[in-house]
Ligand SMILES: NC(=O)C1=CN([C@@H]2O[C@H](COP(=O)(O)OP(=O)(O)OC[C@H]3O[C@@H](n4cnc5c(N)ncnc54)[C@H](O)[C@@H]3O)[C@@H](O)[C@H]2O)C=CC1
């Protein structure tokens with residue numbers, strides 16, 4: 304367990320380029336899930352705080368767009384450098400605040416810096432086009448920012464979530480009001496400060512801390528032009544309803560129950576390693592976690608034994624320790640949710656092949672759950688259908704491609720799918736038939752800010768990456784100008800004379 308101890312600090316919302324005393328006097332605690340330590344008392348912002356943030360964001364956005372593109376690009380590049388330089392501090396903040404193991408949290412800072420640089424390169428590419436429609440006329444479209452974007456964040460990868468949403472929003476010329484998750488709000492405050500220090504107008508990116516009430520105030524605010532949300536399906540639905548009232552654009556990246564489909568002709572060693580990392584990384588708190596392993600019957604015994612052997616070597620413990628593979632769950636709420644699914648699995652008749660415990664003896668104050676592999680799972684069981692968001696892998700067996708497709712698609716979600724086979728014909732057939740917004744073949748969780756990433760079915764709409772991020776952050780307008788006086792004008796020709 305970490306020996307690091309802290310005196311809880313008071314964290315204020317970041318509004319107008321600095322921490323500001325909030326209107327609301329309510330607070331909530333930021334807690335280290337590895338040891339129960341209280342890290343901070345964080346302001347629980349109300350609708351007045353959100354309104355203040357939207358107001359300063361509007362003014363900052365106008366200033367931002369009055370700057371030449373080169374000056375805006377320079378700010379983004381300085382911000383990227385700062386995120387990279389501060390990645391140790393940012394990573395430690397996330398590790399303490401939500402239990403992500405430090406060795407991975409450090410990687411988030413470096414990946415986020417690359418992401419910001421990608422978006423810096425897009426700043427002067429928010430172009431429209433010219434349409435040769437009518438002779439004697441020039442018609443063109445412009446792409447312009449929505450104004451203020453509301454960013455409502457989850458808790459499972461705070462640094463990456465902040466940068467992947469804020470960078471495209473501001474690269475497209477917007478300001479942002481960010482509502483981090485109440486379970487991991489701390490790094491967002493630091494990231495907004497780093498952007499200010501990099502030279503952004505005061506108020507370009509503001510952080511209002513709080514829970515669902517604060518988030519709802521963001522989704523409802525008429526001064527916000529678009530919302531990008533990552534989180535659960537029920538909350539995504541609420542946000543879509545709230546946003547519709549004022550016709551906000553929305554990008555919704557919601558839950559998943561991603562299949563990881565392994566055929567007998569696959570590289571079984573790579574597929575086995577991938578299966579474990581894909582579901583147990585970040586203690587399973589990953590939207591695209593491959594939580595359903597669909598394995599072909601002919602190789603099932605051998606493959607499952609490989610999983611059992613390797614899963615036993617996963618080191619669970621202090622997330623600050625560089626040797627640890629898996630830290631605790633992020634919050635008491637999540638710990639109870641996952642513990643409940645362990646009970647449901649047993650009640651439904653699944654077999655616990657490995658794990659299945661919540662090691663309170665070795666980790667009395669921590670919210671740890673063992674990496675758990677469930678076999679003898681059938682498609683009707685809740686553990687095979689519902690998003691758990693914890694380190695639980697459900698193994699199902701199939702005979703042929705048709706059955707694999709049927710099992711893969713028989714859930715409400717459609718975020719991502721992983722397919723392992725050496726047969727490229729089969730790979731492409733499966734990629735066409737499996738219902739998921741992202742298909743990974745012989746790999747998993749490979750991302751790039753220039754590649755579309757979004758869910759279908761209940762897993763959401765739009766993409767917070769690539770062209771989806773631009774679409775979600777901008778609107779298009781059309782201009783038509785008659786420049787040739789010989790070109791006709793639409794008018795009544797018989798209004799003159801007697
Ligand atoms: N797919 C993903 O990446 C994620 C999925 N989840 C799923 O959701 C489950 C519950 O986790 P939560 O953090 O409670 O998810 P959530 O979807 O309720 O919360 C996500 C964010 O939305 C905010 N929020 C809550 N109610 C809101 C409302 N009415 N209007 C606007 N914003 C609101 C929260 O404060 C937080 O910032 C998890 O167990 C997991 O299954 C959670 C986080 C990320």
Ligand SMILES: NCCCC(=O)O
Nearest residue numbers: 460589590591748750
């Ligand atoms: N926001 C998508 C990141 C998913 C992943 O951690 O792979």
